[in-house]
Amino acid sequence: MSSVRWSHLSVIVILFSLVVNVVAGLHSTHAQSQTPQVIESDAPDVTVSGHWQTQTTPQASSGSYRYSSGAEEDVLTLSFSGPSIEVLYIAGPSLGTLAIDVDGTVLRTVITTADQTAYTQSARIDYLSNDSHTLKVYAQEGGVVAIDAFVIPTPPSGEGNS
CATH class of the missing domain: 1.20.5 (Single alpha-helices involved in coiled-coils or other helix-helix interfaces)
Structure with missing residues (x-):
């Protein structure tokens, strides 16, 4: 038993x-x-400085992207939280070097010049602290860059982006 x-x-x-x-x-x-959060370059969360234009095309992540005028003051700024960020950009014949600045430091530069236009190209930074950050993207040396969207991790339930 x-x-x-x-x-x-x-x-x-x-x-x-x-x-x-x-x-x-x-x-x-x-x-x-969890699906990452995609923030389009023309979203209200993105602060625009300078003279960016919107270009419509079905190849962009939501049907359009922004491109800079070549002026030094052309900057897109996004506040986000999390350990990573991905910048979706367009590469093409007349485009220049993209600077990706997080919290006041350029962490990556990307040469976006290409023989043919290529959409949804990606530059990812995944070694950040799991805190709030400020991202700035702009062209180096007065060139022109084209930004499609930003991808960040989905915050855990109950948390938001800041």
């Missing part, structure tokens, strides 16, 4: 362990599979 009790108890413990592992696995999978 005692061995039957231990057998039932063992089955209960094993089932409990399985349930806990399945629930933990589902939670982990859900957290990893």
Whole structure:
């Protein structure tokens, strides 16, 4: 009789362990599979300085992108939270070098000059602290750049972007 009790108890413990592992696995999978947030270059969250124009094309992430005039004051600014940001840009024959500045430091420059126009090109910075940041994108040396969108991690439930 005692061995039957231990057998039932063992089955209960094993089932409990399985349930806990399945629930933990589902939670982990859900957290990893959250869709990142795409912020278009013409979204209200993006502050525009200088003279940017909007170009409509079905190849852009939401049907349009912004391109700079070549003036030094042309800057797009976005405040965001999280450990990474991705800049979607357009490469093309008359485009220049894109500067990606986070919190006052240029972390990456991207040569966007290309023989043919290429949409949804990507530059990702994924080594930031998990804090609030300020992103600025602009052309270096007065060139022209074209910005489609920004991609940031989805904040956990109950948190927003700032």
